[in-house]
Amino acid sequence: MWWKKLGVALLLVVASSQYVQSQQSKVLCYYDAANFLIEGLGKVSLADIDTALPFCTHLVYGYAGIDVETNKAVSRQPNLDLDTGKGNYRAVTQLKTKYPSLKVLLGLGGYKFSEPSIKYLTLLESGAARITFINSVYSLVKTYGFDGIDLEWQFPQNKPKKVRSKVGSVWHGFKKVFSGDSVLDEKADEHREEFTALLRELKNAFRADGFQLGITVLPHVNSSIFMDIPAIINYLDFVNIAAYDQQTPFRNPKEADHAAPLYELSDRVPGNNVDGLVRQWLTSNAPASKLIVSIPTFGRGWKLTSDSGLTGVPPLAADGASSPGPQLQSEGFYSWAEVCAMLPNPSNTALKGAEAPLRKVGDPTKRFGSYAFRLPDSNGEHGVWVSYEDPDTAGNKAGYVKAKSLGGIAISDLSYDDFRGTCAGEKFPILHVINITVARIEPALPMCTHLIYGYAQVDPATNRLSPRNASLELDAGKGYYRDVTSLKSRFPGLKVFLSVGGNRDVMPKGIFQKYLSLLESENARKAFIASAYATLKTYGFDGLDLAWQFPQTKPKRIRAWSGQLWHSFKKLFTGDSILDPKAEEHREQFVSLVRDLKTAFQADQFELMYTHLPHVNHTVFLNVSQLKDNLDYVNVAAYDQQTSVRNPKEADYFAPLYELTDRVPGNSVDGMVNVWSSQGMPLNKIVVGIAAYGRGWKMVEESGTTGIPPVRVEGPSEEGGFTQTPGFYSFGEVCFRLRNYTALSPKSMMDPTLTNVEDPTGRFGPYAFRIPTAKQNGVWISYENPASVGHKAAYVRAKGLAGVSINDLALDDYRGQYFEEKFPIVRALLMNSKPG
Numbered sequence: 070m071w072w073k074k075l076g077v078a079l080l081l082v083v084a085s086s087q088y089v090q091s092q093q094s095k096v097l098c099y100y101d102a103a104n105f106l107i108e109g110l111g112k113v114s115l116a117d118i119d120t121a122l123p124f125c126t127h128l129v130y131g132y133a134g135i136d137v138e139t140n141k142a143v144s145r146q147p148n149l150d151l152d153t154g155k156g157n158y159r160a161v162t163q164l165k166t167k168y169p170s171l172k173v174l175l176g177l178g179g180y181k182f183s184e185p186s187i188k189y190l191t192l193l194e195s196g197a198a199r200i201t202f203i204n205s206v207y208s209l210v211k212t213y214g215f216d217g218i219d220l221e222w223q224f225p226q227n228k229p230k231k232v233r234s235k236v237g238s239v240w241h242g243f244k245k246v247f248s249g250d251s252v253l254d255e256k257a258d259e260h261r262e263e264f265t266a267l268l269r270e271l272k273n274a275f276r277a278d279g280f281q282l283g284i285t286v287l288p289h290v291n292s293s294i295f296m297d298i299p300a301i302i303n304y305l306d307f308v309n310i311a312a313y314d315q316q317t318p319f320r321n322p323k324e325a326d327h328a329a330p331l332y333e334l335s336d337r338v339p340g341n342n343v344d345g346l347v348r349q350w351l352t353s354n355a356p357a358s359k360l361i362v363s364i365p366t367f368g369r370g371w372k373l374t375s376d377s378g379l380t381g382v383p384p385l386a387a388d389g390a391s392s393p394g395p396q397l398q399s400e401g402f403y404s405w406a407e408v409c410a411m412l413p414n415p416s417n418t419a420l421k422g423a424e425a426p427l428r429k430v431g432d433p434t435k436r437f438g439s440y441a442f443r444l445p446d447s448n449g450e451h452g453v454w455v456s457y458e459d460p461d462t463a464g465n466k467a468g469y470v471k472a473k474s475l476g477g478i479a480i481s482d483l484s485y486d487d488f489r490g491t492c493a494g495e496k497f498p499i500l501h502v503i504n505i506t507v508a509r510i511e512p513a514l515p516m517c518t519h520l521i522y523g524y525a526q527v528d529p530a531t532n533r534l535s536p537r538n539a540s541l542e543l544d545a546g547k548g549y550y551r552d553v554t555s556l557k558s559r560f561p562g563l564k565v566f567l568s569v570g571g572n573r574d575v576m577p578k579g580i581f582q583k584y585l586s587l588l589e590s591e592n593a594r595k596a597f598i599a600s601a602y603a604t605l606k607t608y609g610f611d612g613l614d615l616a617w618q619f620p621q622t623k624p625k626r627i628r629a630w631s632g633q634l635w636h637s638f639k640k641l642f643t644g645d646s647i648l649d650p651k652a653e654e655h656r657e658q659f660v661s662l663v664r665d666l667k668t669a670f671q672a673d674q675f676e677l678m679y680t681h682l683p684h685v686n687h688t689v690f691l692n693v694s695q696l697k698d699n700l701d702y703v704n705v706a707a708y709d710q711q712t713s714v715r716n717p718k719e720a721d722y723f724a725p726l727y728e729l730t731d732r733v734p735g736n737s738v739d740g741m742v743n744v745w746s747s748q749g750m751p752l753n754k755i756v757v758g759i760a761a762y763g764r765g766w767k768m769v770e771e772s773g774t775t776g777i778p779p780v781r782v783e784g785p786s787e788e789g790g791f792t793q794t795p796g797f798y799s800f801g802e803v804c805f806r807l808r809n810y811t812a813l814s815p816k817s818m819m820d821p822t823l824t825n826v827e828d829p830t831g832r833f834g835p836y837a838f839r840i841p842t843a844k845q846n847g848v849w850i851s852y853e854n855p856a857s858v859g860h861k862a863a864y865v866r867a868k869g870l871a872g873v874s875i876n877d878l879a880l881d882d883y884r885g886q887y888f889e890e891k892f893p894i895v896r897a898l899l900m901n902s903k904p905g
């Protein structure tokens with residue numbers, strides 16, 4: 070790629086282990102291609118699901134079926150799937166060239182209510198039929214380049230059970246009436262053994278090619294009856310538990326109830342919930358890491374009648390499925406976008422009858438899911454009750470999966486998530502809430518040369534480099550170090566560094582002390598070097614980044630608010646020389662540390678970088694002429710020049726490219742780069758650090774009304790939802806606040822009051838502000854956007870510097886919520902590094 074050829078290094082800083090943590094978790098995204106055959110709003114094509122794929126580890130393309138005559142697996146929609154038709158099988162497997170880490174599986178069987186299970190049972194019974202079937206499956210997978218299959222075998226379903234009798238007695242009184250399950254299938258024992266044989270034979274057929282084999286346990290299939298869990302589990306890469314449709318208007322037309330509860334509700338059929346089904350597998354010794362929980366992106370709706378009562382509390386009497394929605398046009402079955410449109414929003418509050426909004430009932434217990442309803446009118450019309458999944462309840466299920474260390478999550482189905490973003494402006498909101506975090510950074514990695522994993526620390530007792538959290542990062546724990554270096558196999562050419570130290574803004578005062586005392590003893594330095602070398606070597610890192618924590622320069626005032634300029638106050642703030650009385654020794658000792666590290670790294674060609682953190686004074690702590698030959702890069706973190714923590718009373722540009730008048734000299738990208746280069750650091754070793762975030766302060770009455778910085782302020786502004794840190798916003802959060810919403814959801818009403826001020830000079834960056842009102846606090850935010858980072862990239866190119874680094878990838882708009890594409894900051898950097 071051109072920027073690699075040019076030797077422009079685009080470095081990335083991943084500040085926290087949380088961003089690689091779910092590396093091994095699967096996100097199975099289901100796409101039932103039959104949805105392409107629907108006409109109208111419900112039609113969903115492969116192109117429509119493309120933007121979801123970076124968030125998926127697996128795409129399951131459904132569904133192939135069984136031909137009863139031949140016992141062969143066949144496409145159910147040949148005109149769409151096969152090369153003789155639209156060629157979707159090939160198109161879907163070719164998505165792997167665009168998303169190299171995506172696995173594409175063929176879904177076989179599936180959940181079609183009307184289809185009889187008998188042919189699935191008959192097939193099991195004959196060894197010859199199984200062989201024919203397996204050969205046909207192998208051939209489909211091999212021919213079209215799938216990575217394996219998800220087998221959704223249609224065993225007979227349990228009979229529906231009544232939840233409650235109308236007269237009020239609870240379900241167990243009726244238990245005996247509905248005990249017919251054992252006779253669901255008189256040959257259940259044989260079928261169970263034959264199913265084990267089928268999976269064993271499939272696994273054997275797949276082994277040489279390494280194809281994956283997973284199963285989906287369809288709703289109401291009793292795995293105690295049909296599956297010998299200990300016998301089959303070793304043949305399977307995953308077991309997807311379809312813990313939804315516990316109650317549907319087709320199975321239970323007379324009783325509306327939660328369709329996909331996480332936990333058991335009182336007085337319900339036992340086991341019909343996520344937790345119950347997961348436990349059934351765990352108690353049969355299935356490893357947690359193979360279990361996948363399916364999250365539906367759809368809701369189930371019933372018609373309410375005058376017998377349904379007034380409270381809406383389930384279970385409640387109902388009269389079959391509710392009316393179809395505009396998209397799926399299916400009775401009692403709604404996509405999330407359809408459900409969202411029925412919930413109260415500005416465009417439906419005034420509507421009446423069948424258009425009137427439903428009353429929404431959230432689930433503060435986080436155990437059962439949300440529902441919404443509208444009572445019938447006086448003519449008994451327009452009553453509806455819908456049980457549904459929304460991003461909040463899906464997040465609760467994701468939390469359950471994480472807490473139980475299960476293998477991952479399935480989204481069933483991408484077609485029913487809000488793929489157009491009509492609900493709240495965000496596409497695939499249910500998929501996104503799952504936060505399987507490796508997916509956040511992966512789409513950016515093809516654009517990067519280096520991934521910097523941060524941060525390791527110094528153990529003050531031993532002076533050794535040590536992980537921040539051994540139980541997460543080391544092999545003896547969850548192995549994140551190895552996860553992150555193993556990304557290299559999927560992104561050839563990527564180098565992965567381990568960073569030690571890091572930004573102190575978030576750390577307790579005086580933390581740098583251990584970084585200084587380590588320098589003072591030769592034995593301590595040796596212990597550090599030996600441990601750093603061993604860590605790189607053991608885990609396969611390519612280099613070390615010393616984000617060394619030297620004491621920071623004291624904050625300085627910009628202006629006196631009586632109107633005088635800063636320089637008249639200069640003499641009051643000259644205390645820097647006493648930041649560290651032993652600065653001179655530390656400067657020499659740091660030179661030794663870097664030299665000895667370089668020597669230790671020589672044989673393995675590990676690279677060495679120094680990250681110059683904000684507010685570290687070069688003159689005090691660094692002898693550049695002595696360091697320059699032993700460092701491969703210096704990463705100049707030219708941001709946080711002003712923060713609400715350091716300067717609570719004055720808001721100003723936090724990362725200007727050039728120096729502003731009447732400011733502390735040197736606190737700009739250009740100022741910092743010039744210090745390094747004037748002291749002899751070669752330009753092609755200097756990397757400019759860029760923040761993918763913004764800094765905010767609270768504007769008050771004294772702040773004036775112009776917003777022009779520096780602005781008199783009063784501490785940090787309110788925290789945003791993502792970083793949850795006052796005065797600190799990810800780029801996504803900044804965009805969220807700035808966005809000019811016209812749309813629907815209550816969320817979107819946020820902050821139309823902010824005034825945005827772009828910087829056409831490209832020298833200082835944009836800012837946004839709101840003067841305080843009776844209703845809202847004031848805010849002043851300095852931030853980066855694609856235009857401002859583009860100017861920095863152009864500066865880097867014009868000067869012939871080594872490249873740029875981004876702190877931090879996860880703070881960019883990694884979901885692509887606010888721009889056409891994901892990672893707009895990273896993309897802007899690349900665009901503007903391009904020559905000519």
Ligand SMILES: *[C@@H]1O[C@H](CO)[C@@H](O)[C@H](O)[C@H]1NC(C)=O
Binds near residue numbers: 227292293294341
């Ligand atoms: C599943 O089958 C077992 C064995 O027949 C039975 O004990 C159990 O109650 C069934 N579970 C459900 C949820 O029907």
Ligand SMILES: *[C@@H]1O[C@H](CO)[C@@H](O)[C@H](O)[C@H]1NC(C)=O
Binds near residue numbers: 464467
């Ligand atoms: C998703 O990320 C957000 C922000 O980091 C966090 O608040 C939330 O708890 C995460 N959800 C899950 C299910 O991990």
Ligand SMILES: *[C@@H]1O[C@H](CO)[C@@H](O)[C@H](O)[C@H]1NC(C)=O
Binds near residue numbers: 538
């Ligand atoms: C380390 O990670 C484990 C596992 O996630 C967590 O339980 C523990 O609290 C973490 N320890 C620290 C010190 O953060």
Ligand SMILES: *[C@@H]1O[C@H](CO)[C@@H](O)[C@H](O)[C@H]1NC(C)=O
Binds near residue numbers: 645646687
């Ligand atoms: C850095 O330290 C030197 C020597 O103490 C001092 O002259 C200079 O002003 C300091 N620079 C900054 C930006 O504080």
Ligand SMILES: *[C@@H]1O[C@H](CO)[C@@H](O)[C@H](O)[C@H]1NC(C)=O
Binds near residue numbers: 656691692694695
């Ligand atoms: C840097 O090291 C060289 C060589 O030891 C020395 O001559 C020079 O004075 C040092 N510079 C500083 C600023 O300490």
Ligand SMILES: *[C@@H]1O[C@H](CO)[C@@H](O)[C@H](O)[C@H]1NC(C)=O
Binds near residue numbers: 809823824825
């Ligand atoms: C928001 O959009 C409206 C209508 O397009 C426009 O008139 C207004 O200037 C915009 N506001 C901002 C802050 O961009």
